[in-house]
Amino acid sequence: MTTHVLRRLGGMLLTLAVSSALIFGAMYAAPGDPVSFLVGDPENVTPERIAAVRAEYHLDQPLLVQYWLWLSGAVTGDLGTSFQYNAAVSDLILTRLPTTVSLVAYAAVLFTVLGIALGTLSAVRRGRRTDAAVTAGTTLAASVPSFVLAIALISLFGVRLGWFPVTGLGEGFLGRVHHLTLPAIALATGALAIVSRVTRQTMVEQFDLEHVAAARASGIAERHVVRRHVLRNSLGPVVTMCGLVTASMLSGTVVIESAFGLSGIGALLVDAINNLDFPVVQAVLLCMVVAYMGVTTLIDLVHPLLDPTVRIERNRV
């Protein structure tokens, strides 16, 4: 077990090292020299600014030292300075973090609850009309790009019916929920198909197992059989998938925040790219990759707790 944890963490660190090097080194791939690339907007090139960039990135040092200083700064919370906002990048990120986190959390609740519910319905009614309808409906919904869905939701529920506000964040918890409902739906819809699919698939496999037949043979009501034998045994893969999808939503927020005009981290990234503010781009990407890798690794380590048989296999290895 410990070897597995250590190996998994080691793998994660290695991948993080390579991807952070990629994020850092990308500026050397830019056309022209890195200084003018980092300064960004050509209209703002001043000697002071060039000096600031040189100092910020330690450009007079060897490449590896530059990377090391940048990375150790990032680890200690110093993510550099935004030239556009003239502010510490870590502050920019921190002020926008709550929006993004609440959006992702809201969407995660939506697709987990609805996805497992629809998947269970599909599995219980497998091979029947309801099953086909759920499969067709969720896959159809997943074929619509999230930004198109966002536009459609704004048009219908925001503008036409006026049920939901289309800008801003709202006051208080309820206000926030009200404001984030449409964005969360747009973000969650694509994931709904994946989660309901995985739920259905693992449950259908469970239905054919002997312990389910044995439970039925002992006269236990079907709803108990479904809950205690089929659904419970499917939780491992389903929870894993929900976690992975939640992690990958970090990138989905980029699109959704832009579509709904929410000022979260994703919108910050898009702004930074359009304004040639590369320190912000680096910092946001690094944060997203770290968060993503962290969550996926965590899921992998938590999985055995849900499934005792996995735990024992790992122990044997």
Added chain:
Amino acid sequence: MTAQTPTTAVTVSTDLGRARGSGERGALWVSGGFLVAVVLAAVFAPLVAPADPNAIDFGNIWAPPGADHWLGTDQMGRDLLSRVVHGARESLLGPLALLLLASALGVAMGTLAAWRRGWVDVLLARVTDVMYAFPGLLFVVLVIAVFGSGMTTAVVALGLAFTPIIAKFTRSVALAECAKPYIDAYRVQGVSGLVICLRYLIPNMAPALLGYLVVLFGEGLMSLATLSFLGFGAQPPSSEWGLMVQEGQSALIQGVLWPALVPGAAIALVVVAFNIVGVRVADRLNSRR
């Protein structure tokens, strides 16, 4: 336990075409017909479009759909129908180009990894790992941040992002194919590895690869349109659909829905139709093997 957003989405989309039901055949024919119509409209855009897609008419902005403009006009008074019809060219050629790039690289890498095994294989696995460390489109976003926005950058960056996915798929197909006795038979006859790969291995994998590419096309179209929507892909005055949605966005608040909904519907319909038809084609190609 690596999340791979594009591929999971692909496996989901494959079920659309397989969903059994009374309307299944009908959906297949309608989707196929629709796609043919869209491709024809794109090819003959100047003949089909009622107006010049870039003709600005400030006296007629945000006109509702009507006899003059069947689908209305945008914020510069440009005819939406003409723009959507012309935009079909860029919106369909873009994904095609990125898939060509990705499959050229990916098939070469995947075949090599399966054929040589050893360090080539390990290298492919590592590259794939790093690519998958960036959730969703973030790798592409990094490339665009460095090289600047634009259709070419977006297509190349997406092509690179799709490469390991295709390489991984090719590798698995190639491994299965290499295990077949005819490959050994050629080897024993002294045919060189390159010749075996190019003349026998890749052609024999072609149906499976083609089927997979067909399924990936919808994914490519969605990704490219998303990049354009964020302002990273096509640039004005292009009428690429993702960009049109972005331009139409500002009108939404004013209660003018058509400029965003028309191109949005075009994207959604084409992707849905493509998934329905694509999965069928993929199945057909696979079963022929």
Added chain:
Amino acid sequence: MLLDIENLTVTLPSAETRRPVLDEVGLTVRPGEVVGLVGESGSGKSTTARAVLRLLPEGAAVDGRARVGRTDVLSAAPAELTELRSRRVSMVFQDPRSVLNPVRRVGDFLTERLVLALGTPKAEARARALDLMAEVGLNRPEERFRQFPHEMSGGMLQRVVLAAALATEPELLLADKATSALDATTQAEVLSVLRDLRETRGMGVLFITHDLHLAAAYCHRVHVMYAGRVVESREASALFADPRHPYTRGLIACNPGLDSDLAPEPIPGAPPSLSTAFTGCPFAPRCADATQVCATWRPETFPLDDGGVACVRADTTSRGADPSRTEEEIR
């Protein structure tokens, strides 16, 4: 009669199916009696047992009758069926590893039926389960109660399964190859536990096995099944002494036993799949004694003194069977 199956015919809905999975099966079990059901894989033994609990594949067409006591299983109302499954009949499956839910504790498995199906209070169900665990010969029941299935050996698990099966004091136990996944010594132990329990409770047992020797040694009567039909029904003691159906003779020749000088002699061919239809006797293609008649003879059961045989060429004359066991034995 505790269990009475008559003319039970079950057809599966699949397109490849060309013959019924059960074809006019008839068998009986009396209270306190152990009845063996023997045959190769796919002969319909398990389906027969499952049919007793109406656990049939979705869409299966069923004809005939199966009664447990006064209950007509196939037409029972839902409440009656639940009563039957939860209290009156227990089933023990072949592989205890796959019968216990791998992610739940052994204790959950033991109490689940009592609590969920019969509404027994949890504490009471737990006490009952602990008693039963001791009764089937499991030491340290408290500790085992909290273990996961993968932490126990196959033999222990099968005892757990037996304990769970006995928890409701059923009238009838369906043992579906209950010991074939166990090694020989464990098998003997489990069988002796089962025998003791049966004797003290007067429970009827339908004992399904591949092993003709085991069935003959352990059961009062034995039914031999082939291709969904019962081909021979006999007193266990008569089966080896005087097998009448060529298939039964074939099964004996396959495995002559340790004290025999004969070399094992396999039955030629393979058991027929469901996609094979028959115009005559299903065993004819593999039968050394088959004649032209067999290819068109529609099987029917000829009565014997101690049971019946379904072979057109079988010798149905009595060979000094006990004259006191007569008509009522012959169905």
